[in-house]
Amino acid sequence: MYDLKVFLPPLFSLYYTSTYGAECSDACEDRGSGYYWCNTQKGWDYCSPSNNVDYKGNICHKDYTCSREGQNYYWCYLEKGGWGYCAQMLPKTMxxxxxxxxxxxxxxxxxxxxxxxxxxxxxxxxxxxxxxxxxxxxxxxxxxxxxxxxxxxxxxxxxxxxxxxxxxxxxFDACMQTEFFTVTEEDLLRNQPRSNLTFYNLQVQQNKHIISNQLVPQTPTKGVVNNVDSDITHKYVTNDYYSATHKSPHVNVWQNE
Incomplete structure (x- = not known):
């Protein structure tokens, strides 16, 4: 069986996102403007210099952390009162x-x-x-x-x-063990009639915070399916996992007979 490993980097290896959830293409900085912003593929947008801080550097309220919460942008209530736009810093997969x-x-x-x-x-x-x-x-x-x-x-x-x-x-920097994801190893999929191949299924679930600070695994959203008898090189399988978590909802990996 191909030993498929899932990796996630240490918590210090993060990337910036914007208030609308786009990935920043450069650093999140104030640039003398009085607020933090970055460039994305869709143009510039506000961002946060660290998690649970708004785009002006104000601290989010501990009970109302940065989230979309009914909007199409990220925001939070502030410790000082009022609210502000904010953005998340997320762990890099690669x-x-x-x-x-x-x-x-x-x-x-x-x-x-x-x-x-x-x-x-x-x-x-x-x-x-x-x-x-x-x-x-x-x-x-x-x-x-x-x-x-x-x-x-x-x-x-x-x-x-x-x-x-x-x-x-x-x-990939470290074996996955974070509050953001849950990895489950599903049973072998039944033999596929067309290809006569057996596949090994691995699901990655993204965890969701709720008000009580518990973690609730959501329905599996990412999947990597690999032929058990495959000798596909590690760099191609890990790249497909990276693609599954960044570019598409589901990726199948297999080797033709």
């Missing part, structure tokens, strides 16, 4: 690094004009790789030459016998 091993503060994204992947860093921007052991132009590293420094101050790999290119490291 951490990307640039070719110079700087941590990306936003997703490693594709630049169509130039055909490469890049991300913002704390001070600037640089090339990165969307998956482990791929170059910043999404060409697979040679199986016998993983992405690494290999004696240089940048990360690179051979893609053919003679050709090489820059790449960026990426990884």
């Amino acid at each position: 951490t990307h690094y640039t070719r110079y091993q700087e941590e990306c503060i936003n997703p490693c994204q594709y630049q169509k004009n130039g055909d490469y992947y890049w991300c913002y860093t704390k001070d600037s921007w640089s090339y990165c790789s969307p998956q482990a052991d791929f170059t910043y132009k999404f060409k697979s590293c040679r199986p016998d030459h993983n992405c690494g420094t290999h004696g240089q101050n940048y990360t690179w790999c051979y893609i053919t016998d003679d050709d090489w290119d820059y790449c960026g490291l990426s990884h």
